[in-house]
Amino acid sequence: MENKWRDAKIRNTRNRYVLVTGCDSGLGNAIAKHLDRLGVNVFASCLTKEGEENLKATCSSRLVTLRLDVTNKESISKAFHFVKEHLPTEKDLWGIVNNAGLQTLHAPIELHSDSHFEKTMAVNLFGTVYVTREFLPLLRRSRGRVVNISSDAGLMTWPARSAYCMSKYGVESFTDCIRREMYYVGINASTVIPGAFKTSIVSPAGMTAQLEDACSRVSEEVRDFYGEGFYEEYICPDTGSQKPDPGNAGKSVVASSPINIFAVIAFFAFLQQ
């Protein structure tokens, strides 16, 4: 739906500097490339050296890569100093896109170990919280914005996705907190609900391996309760679009008046106001 006010974009994208997390693959990689094409100066953080090299090879010289593990406080602090030192004099950071995320298991709660919950929360929720907290001071002068990649699982609870849904509900709540706390400072916060697309998070092969591993660790009583052949039930069909669509994340960074939730799925379109 066309909305001129909503579609209005900020000026001078070439003067804007934005940090994106989890750019090795998938949506983060697509967002980094998309923002680069829009003329934004991207600090693309990757988990691996390989990720950095692949991205650099396909982007303009404006894009700068760095290493960042969002679960590691020292790595977050290093990334902060790296960005601060690489911002040209008199330039501020305009945005943070918290994209790094994972799904450790698609299965009922009883099959989850402590580490399935802890790892999911550490990357999806606490990674988002700690990266935002560290970088907020750099956004104050620019009156910039925080963009958090959430999911339909942050608005609706699906069975067999407990850890992932809990983490994304947390991301939704955290984004609302930032938006309300920073309202008077002029910093905006939005979530992006990107729809379903094929990445390692939802790869049937990866999910089967995770499930087999989880099943091998639970008691016989639990295995018997779920019965034979329940594997197939919890492996998601190979659905979703082939490629992630970075369009809404791009809009959330360059919109003059960003909305609270940028959603791809038509069902959630009513939230876009």
Ligand SMILES: NC(=O)c1ccc[n+]([C@@H]2O[C@H](COP(=O)([O-])OP(=O)(O)OC[C@H]3O[C@@H](n4cnc5c(N)ncnc54)[C@H](OP(=O)(O)O)[C@@H]3O)[C@@H](O)[C@H]2O)c1
């Ligand atoms: N795929 C979907 O259908 C879907 C739907 C809704 C929302 N999302 C959300 O979209 C975001 C991107 O996911 P994706 O589907 O594009 O999956 P992906 O291809 O696996 O991308 C996730 C990225 O996060 C990185 N990452 C993992 N742990 C990290 C850590 N500790 N520190 C920093 N980076 C880390 C991964 O690095 P490595 O590749 O090196 O592991 C990867 O680059 C996630 O927040 C996800 O929840 C995805």
